[in-house]
Amino acid sequence: MSLCLVQSRALLGLDAPAVTVEVHLANGLPNFMLVGLADTEVKEARERVRSALLNAGLDFPHNKRITVNLAPADLPKDGGRFDLPIALGILAASGQIDAARLAGHEFAGELSLSGELRPVRGALAVALALHASDAQAQLVLPPGSAEEAALVPGARVLRARHLLAVVRHFQPPSDDAADGEGCEPVVAATPPAATSQHPDLADVKGQAAARRALEIAAAGGHSLLLIGPPGAGKSMLAQRLAGLLPPMSVSEALESAAVASLAGRFALEHWSRRPTCAPHHSASAVALVGGGSPPRPGEISLAHHGVLFLDELPEFPRSALEALREPLESGRITIARAARRSEFPARFQLVAAMNPCPCGWLGSARACRCSPDVVARYQGRLSGPLLDRIDMTVEVPAMAAAELLDAPAGETSAAVQARCAAARERALQRQGKANQALHGEEIASHVALAPAAGEFLRLAAQRLDWSARATHRTLKVARTIADLAASASVAVVHVAEAVQYRRALPGLH
Structure with missing residues (x-):
């Protein structure tokens, strides 16, 4: 024996x-x-x-x-x-x-x-x-x-x-x-230097407002919803967000690679490159948040420290979209089953795109074929609690052919990324985390809201009937705008710009 x-x-x-x-x-x-x-x-x-x-x-x-x-x-x-x-x-x-x-x-x-x-x-x-x-x-x-x-x-x-x-x-x-x-x-090989293989923002002509919103989102880690007619450039903008994010730290690269390894997707050449996951709108709730037996990470965990791009947002199953609520707040997903319980990190940055109506032409030069009831049902696929958790909503209008062909090349991703990295570094030195991750007392401690700016935000929240979450998220976006401007305090101009990104969906009043 x-x-x-x-x-x-x-x-x-x-x-x-x-x-x-x-x-x-x-x-x-x-x-x-x-x-x-x-x-x-x-x-x-x-x-x-x-x-x-x-x-x-x-x-x-x-x-x-x-x-x-x-x-x-x-x-x-x-x-x-x-x-x-x-x-x-x-x-x-x-x-x-x-x-x-x-x-x-x-x-x-x-x-x-x-x-x-x-x-x-x-x-x-x-x-x-x-x-x-x-x-x-x-x-x-x-x-x-x-x-x-x-x-x-x-x-x-x-x-x-x-x-x-x-x-x-x-x-x-x-x-x-x-x-x-x-x-x-x-021997611990030196990982390959991170090279940006993301599409360049210079490819996007015009769309100054959307480009500005993309820069703010990258600097502060904020979620973003792009709304516009077909062909306006929503997907082009979303696919370039990862190239604007600051370089990954060693700990972030290890966490991201570990999740990819669990799914069998890790490759050494992808080391220290922020992931971009873009699941099809037919994806189920389990595919998005993870699950199965044994539990496997979903798209939100595979996008850890990267970007989760949901194109045609209202076309996703309602159950899949509602499953995103808790991870958007906590940055983690807990999959509980009768036999076992697993937890995966999910600190992803959500960028979503949608048409304003089923035909896509509401509010554009072309005639919309949708009745108000059809528009309301289409936009109603997105619940209020989910929209409340999205920091910024931006309209991306259609561009005329002449404007598109004659417009000069835009600013490159490298130039915008440098500003985003500088703003993120200011936030890390001040509070040790990105602005989007601030919660509770941290917001009051680190935002440094000027008295006039605070009064402006109070009036805006009261007039627009915002929830407490919407008010706090607007405040965090304003803090990011101030960091991009290298301002120690949040002034009225920063709050005013943040307020305009907190708008209702077009066609709903």
Whole structure:
């Protein structure tokens, strides 16, 4: 009888709790049993591990009763990440490798039937969990996953391309078979410099008001709704917002990459580039906020520290739009199910676009075919609570052909981004966060509202019948406008500009 313990980690949202893979070999009726709240993908590891060991020329204990326990037993496990630790546990329990040498290491990797190692989801989340717990363990990961994990500062990572490479690494030094290729230490590679591959704002002709609103939104992290007829340039403007945002910090880049790794979308060339997610309007609520079994991140989490662009906003299912309410406020999404509960970050910047009516021509030079009731029903697809959480609403009018063809090229994204970054830096030095993230007492402490500006805002809120949330959001937009002007206090002119971005939808009175 023999017992071996191998360390690994599961994925639960963005967390990576530790899992101990316990392998016990005993005499008795030959069997291979796997327990510990394992999903179907994990239970299929029995066949992958058996074939991988045999095809790699290693011994599989056919005459033993094999019991594999994934502890703790109440923690859900999914995916093929436990293939490698299960195989190593069997080898160590059967005496083919030194079990003592496995101590101080954590393993994850999916095995092919030939013994090659395939990458797994969430390698960056695992490395971040080790870093947060100050653990000194060394990670052993397949190619692709190892490079991800090495991005975390201080991570100790070994890369193994085949099961035999791991076996050679953990065989006793005196063993004659310990030759050939083994595990390779992965040096923390310098991430590629972030290069802006977003469309340039200079491509947008005219639309000075919308360009100004885009700059304010980028400087303060505010949400934005663009309304205008078809072809006015709403999508062009929205697609250029990510290129105006300030560069990502290392911590922001790690968080964004970790969420992308959970979804299997991480690529090293996308490092430190703010994501832009643009789901189709047929997307469900689960696709937007996340869910499933096991829970996976949705579009709002994949847009963490980036932009979520919702084109044709009223065409989205009502349930999907209403699911955005809480994340817009909290910056996180908690997915609660009967069996498990997962939390994902969702600090995204919402930019949405819509037509004023179903035909799209309300308020433009062309005749609108929609009756007032049709317009009201169309715009009524957006609930009041959702609109109340959008900081800025801007009309994007159609441009005449002559104006479009004769207009000079606009200001480049690089020039606008420099101003946005300077304004964001002023906010960070003052309060440690972007203006949009201010809440409660922080607003009164950091906005520095001039007395005349405060009276102006009070009258505007009273006359326009704003909610407390709308008043506070207007105040935060005014603070961003003042930061762009390098003003220490918020003056009347800043509040006046912020008030005009808080308008009702066209056609509704």
